[in-house]
Amino acid sequence: QVQLQESGPGxxxxxxxxxxxxxxSGGSISSYYWSWIRQPAGKGxxxxxxxxxxxxxxxxxxxxxxxxxxxxxxxxxxxxxxxxVTAADTAVYYCARGVAVAGRNAFDxxxxxxxxxxxx
Amino acid sequence: xxxMTQSPSSLxxxxxxxxxxxxxxxxxxxxxxxxxxxxxxxxxxxxIYDASNLETGVPSRFSGSGSGTxxxxxxxxxxPEDIATYYCQQYDNLPYSFGQGTKLEIK
Numbered sequence: 001q002v003q004l005q006e007s008g009p010g011x012x013x014x015x016x017x018x019x020x021x022x023x024x025s026g027g028s029i030s031s032y033y034w035s036w037i038r039q040p041a042g043k044g045x046x047x048x049x050x051x052x053x054x055x056x057x058x059x060x061x062x063x064x065x066x067x068x069x070x071x072x073x074x075x076x077x078x079x080x081x082x083x084x085v086t087a088a089d090t091a092v093y094y095c096a097r098g099v100a101v102a103g104r105n106a107f108d109x110x111x112x113x114x115x116x117x118x119x120x
Numbered sequence: 121x122x123x124m125t126q127s128p129s130s131l132x133x134x135x136x137x138x139x140x141x142x143x144x145x146x147x148x149x150x151x152x153x154x155x156x157x158x159x160x161x162x163x164x165x166x167x168i169y170d171a172s173n174l175e176t177g178v179p180s181r182f183s184g185s186g187s188g189t190x191x192x193x194x195x196x197x198x199x200p201e202d203i204a205t206y207y208c209q210q211y212d213n214l215p216y217s218f219g220q221g222t223k224l225e226i227k
Contacts, residue, residue: 035216045164045207045218060215061121094163103170105211106154110163 002027004095004111012089012118018082022095022111025076029053033098034071034078035107038091046091050098051078085118092116122146122210126219132227139195141222143186143208151187152212158221159204167206168193200226 008020022034036048049059051069059067063082071078082089092115096107123146133139143153151171156164166175168184171191181196195202203226208219 044220045209047216047218049215058214062215096163104173105152106166106169106175107156107164107209108166108175110165113163 002097002109004097004109006093006095006111006114008114008116010115010117012085012116013120014086014118015084018080018085018089018093018116018118020080020093020095020114020116021077022079023075023077024097029071029073029076029078033100035096035098036069036080037094037096037107037110038089039094039113040088040091048080048082048093087118090116090118121215122149122213122217124208124210124217124219126206126208126222128222129220130223130225132225133198134227135198135200137198139198139202139224141193141206141208141224143191143193143219145189145191145210145212148188149210149212152210153184153186153191154209154211155182155184155193156207156209156218157202157204158207164207198224198226 003025005023012018033050033052035050051057066083068081092113094113095111097109099108125144153171155168158164172184183194185192205221205223207221
């Protein structure tokens with residue numbers, strides 16, 4: 001079955017760029033959209049944005065000026081870059097598959113999540 | 121942006137109880153609403169899509185209803201393994217947004 005796995009540094013210094021990659025295994029990256037969602041400790045979920053395999057993106061306006069997403073279909077991977085990070089960006093970051101078909105639009109498969117701490 | 125408000129924020133119930141969580145959208149979102157379950161230390165899991173459709177493999181004790189701005193999520197008979205935080209999520213408009221969550225505990 002399809003599995004998602006986040007990877008990247010667990011510690012990022014303030015003002016630097018957070019970089020994460022999500023590897024999709026057990027299935028094709030095509031025909032879906034791919035999102036990043038984050039969750040600060042003890043808090044709720046925040047949608048960061050999404051990317052299609054065409055490269056088309058949509059970002060949350062609250063983060064848009066700092067977010068860049070990319071996709072590498074040859075590696076079945078997609079990535080997140082968040083620039084100029086502060087302590088407020090400390091969170092568990094999830095990658096998730098978005099399925100939008102026959103009126104259904106939901107995050108049906110999630111990675112296990114990766115904790116990113118912003119600290120000097 | 122569409123704001124999603126869940127109530128209650130936390131809930132304590134006994135095994136076998138019927139449990140209901142509500143989610144209110146700040147504007148009409150038709151039936152463009154999903155429900156997720158998140159157990160401690162785990163990723164969220166999709167339970168209900170399009171407000172009332174049960175995801176494949178999800179037990180039938182879970183159900184959802186509603187349209188427009190007001191939605192309900194119900195567990196017909198609470199089981200110990202249902203202890204988790206539940207989130208609603210709208211996909212009518214970008215940016216997609218989640219409710220603040222409802223933490224369900226066993227009494």
